[in-house]
Amino acid sequence: MKILLLLMPLTLLVLAIAVWGLIWAVRTGQFDDLEGPAHRILMDDDDPRIPRVERRKSHRDS
Secondary structure, eight states: OHHHHHHHHHHHHHHHHHHHHHHHHHHTTTTSOSSHHHHHTTSOOSSOSSOOOOOOHHHHHO
């Protein structure tokens, strides 16, 4: 029974931290756009990540 005197306040402390974290996340906009990053990965970028090697005219003319 003495363990309950330790576990009950510890449980309430952990619960309070979790509730504070949820409230902080909602107020700072962490849950505003959940689908945007998931769709952004599917969109094709116009900026290529692999640089293209340009051929020199002297190579083609030779």
